[in-house]
Amino acid sequence: MSDMKRWLGRVALVTGASVGIGNATARALVQQGMQVVGCARDVDKIRETAAELQQTGAAGRLYPVKCDLTVEAEIRAMFDNIESEHGGVDVCINNAGMAVKAPLLTGSFEAFRTMTDVNILAPTLCTQLAVQQMRKRGVDDGHIITLNSMSGHRIAGVAFYAMTKFAITAMTEGLRRELREMKSHIRATCISPGVVETEFATRMNKDDPQKGQDLYASMECLQAKDIADSVLYILGAPPHVEINDILMRPTEQTM
Numbered sequence: 001m002s003d004m005k006r007w008l009g010r011v012a013l014v015t016g017a018s019v020g021i022g023n024a025t026a027r028a029l030v031q032q033g034m035q036v037v038g039c040a041r042d043v044d045k046i047r048e049t050a051a052e053l054q055q056t057g058a059a060g061r062l063y064p065v066k067c068d069l070t071v072e073a074e075i076r077a078m079f080d081n082i083e084s085e086h087g088g089v090d091v092c093i094n095n096a097g098m099a100v101k102a103p104l105l106t107g108s109f110e111a112f113r114t115m116t117d118v119n120i121l122a123p124t125l126c127t128q129l130a131v132q133q134m135r136k137r138g139v140d141d142g143h144i145i146t147l148n149s150m151s152g153h154r155i156a157g158v159a160f161y162a163m164t165k166f167a168i169t170a171m172t173e174g175l176r177r178e179l180r181e182m183k184s185h186i187r188a189t190c191i192s193p194g195v196v197e198t199e200f201a202t203r204m205n206k207d208d209p210q211k212g213q214d215l216y217a218s219m220e221c222l223q224a225k226d227i228a229d230s231v232l233y234i235l236g237a238p239p240h241v242e243i244n245d246i247l248m249r250p251t252e253q254t255m
Contacts, residue, residue: 003236006141008033008059011086013078015069015126016096017062018045020198021147024224025093025231026062032232033059034091037082039067069096069122070114079129088133093231094123094146099161099204112160119164124171131179131186140185141239145231146172148190150247156255158204165192169245176244187242189234194249197221219252 012029016022017038023045026038030053038046046064053062063085067078082089097119102111127144134142151157152165172190179186195215202212226248234243 003238004032004232007091007235009035010090011035011037011082011088012091012093013037013039013082013089013126013130014093014095015039015067015122017049017064018042020200021193021196021224021227022093022095023049024228025095027053028225028228028232029091029093030058030060030062035061035063035086037063037065037078037086037089039065039069039078040096041066041068069126070117072125075122075125076129079126079133083133088137088139089130089142090134090139091143091145091235092126092130094126094144096122097147097149097164099158099200101158101204101207102160104159107160115160115164119161120167120171123168127171127175134186135184142186143235144172144175144186144188145234146190147227148172148192148245150192150194150249150255152190152192153247154255172244176242185239189243190245191227191230191234192245192247193222193227194253194255195219195221196224196227198224219250221250222248 012034014022014026014036017026018040026036029036040046043064043066050062050064065078067074100111100115102108123146146168148168149165151162152169155162168190172188176188197216202209230246237243
């Protein structure tokens with residue numbers, strides 16, 4: 001990843017950085033020498049990761065920030081803090097996402113609202129504020145990367161979750177077009193993985209965690225590091241190359 005050298009010392013935001021894909025991505029970027037702001041509602045695990053990275057002599061640094069992405073004021077305060085402490089964002093990784101087992105005909109309005117807030121509104125606002133900070137500082141090579149899903153391209157499982165991920169597919173393309181209209185070279189990408197062995201499935205099946213464990217045991221799943229490696233590949237692409245989406249599944253996954 002020699003092309004990652006241009007990101008040395010620059011600032012990245014990773015949402016949902018406490019566990020899973022977000023944590024692996026934050027680690028990878030810090031190891032590449034970036035200054036990474038990692039946010040989550042529970043920052044204790046991010047603090048542990050930050051301390052571990054410092055102890056192992058990583059080239060960059062991880063800064064834990066507590067933020068509830070369902071609260072607009074907290075998102076805005078986080079970006080204000082990033083601007084005052086670090087100058088502004090160069091890379092925004094919209095990683096945080098969640099699913100609730102809420103069928104369209106019987107699911108609760110609260111479940112639908114929470115998935116909308118976390119999966120659509122939060123990455124949209126983070127993207128808007130990140131681009132504003134980039135343009136304010138004259139950063140024309142920034143990057144917005146949003147974690148999508150194979151469910152953003154086909155329906156499988158929870159339909160409302162898929163609806164939120166189809167929205168990310170639309171958001172990424174809409175963002176790309178708006179940036180081109182602005183004559184900006186800021187790039188827009190989403191990553192659409194299939195089954196990744198994280199806490200996602202067990203959290204979604206919190207009433208029966210065994211279902212999540214059974215899913216992960218049914219195949220050789222993608223790992224969080226596989227997605228983090230994809231982030232490095234995207235960021236390491238030459239400036240004239242914009243990777244708009246990466247669709248990736250475990251080789252053994254059928255859907």
